[in-house]
Amino acid sequence: MNRIGLIFSSILLLIVLASSTLFVVDQRQFGVVYALGQIKDVITEPGLNWxxxxxxQNVSYIDKRLLTLDSSDSEPMLTAEKQRVVIDWYVRWRISEPSEYIRNVGLNEAAGASQLNRVVRNAFQEEVNKSTVKELLALKREDLMAAVKAEVLDKVRGSKPWGVDVVDVRITRVDYVEAITESVYRRMEAERKRVANELRSTGAAEGEKIRADADRQREVTIANAYRDAQKIKGEGDAEAARVYAEAFGKDPQFAQFYRSLDAYKASFNGKGDVMVLDPASSDYFKVFRGGSAPAANSKK
Incomplete structure (x- = not known):
């Protein structure tokens, strides 16, 4: 039983010893082997090592991937015309020489990012001081970023190389400081309001012009229509008079009777109108009794 325990303990000891001597380097990392605090070896290829x-001996790991450093402060910079602007930027960088990086920068990526942030900001400050706002926004933007990248590379590859490679430097935003930005926005707003008021005034004037022209055309159209209507009405009245005259000329007695009917119709225009007639002497009632109407020249 003691022998089995001894064998089991020996196997367990061997496993622990093997786990402390073997290590795996990921393809995204550098493996740095230290011997009594000094760099013994740098493993650049992925795989199992001992x-x-x-x-x-101890081992630590450093990221070998392409890293991104974004600007972390909003301290304004002065342009060539003494305008205070805020610039947002980012840097794409990687650790290329782990040994130099550890000796001259630090043991992890955060140390390099911190120092690189300071160097990039100083380079931007130097270049921004030489440029105007217009050049920052359009004319020399690419040249400025190239100049900053060159200055940063010159710094990290100096007498004490950092062991890093700066791939790209980019500006993401150029803006005035908050106080100036508010002033610019107010001026823009005032200008837009002025343009809007001008457009509204122009539109109102055009609207009045259109309405006046429409009213004039309406009056002209109504006048022409009234003139044509009166003309047609006059022609119709003349034709009616001619037809009446022609018809009444053929039978004067009937014409006299028809006019009497029109007179009676006009006399009983209201519901309460009353007329007292003698049926014996009224030509109207004689017709209803079967008699004939008097001649045109007879008296009622």
Whole structure:
């Protein structure tokens, strides 16, 4: 039983010893082997590797991927015409020489990002001081970013190389400081209001002109229609008079009777109108009794 325990303990010890001497380097990392605090080896290829057990040797890892550093402060910079602007930027960089990086920068990516942020900001400040706002926005934007990249590379590749490679430097935003921005926005708003008021005034004037022209055309159309209507009405009255005259000329007695009917119709225009007639002497009632109407020249 003691022998089985001894064998099991030995196997367990071997496993622990093997786990402390073997390590795996990921394809996204550098493996840095330290021997008593000094860099012993740098593993750049992924795979399984071995080392001496601690405390004789230790291993740490550094990211070998392309990293992004964004600007972390909004401190304004002065342009060539002494305008205070805020610039947002980002840098794409990677660790290329782990040994130099650890000796001259730090043990992790955060140390390099912190120092690189300071160098990039100083380079931007120097270049912005030489440029106007117009050049920052359009004319020299690409040249400025190229100049900043060159200055940063010159710094990280100096007498004490950082072991990093700066791939790209880009400006994402150029803006005035908040106080100036508010003033610019107010001027823009005032200008837009002025243009809007001018357009509204022009539109109102055009609207009045259109309405006046429409009213004039309406009056002309109504006058022409009234004139044509009166002309047609006059022609119709003349034709009616001619027809009446022609018809009444053929039978004067009937014409006299028809006019009497029109007179009676006009006399009983209201519901309460009353007329007292003698049926014996009224030509109207004689017709209803079967008699004939008097001649045109007879008296009622």
């Amino acid at each position: 080392k001496l057990p601690p405390p004789f």
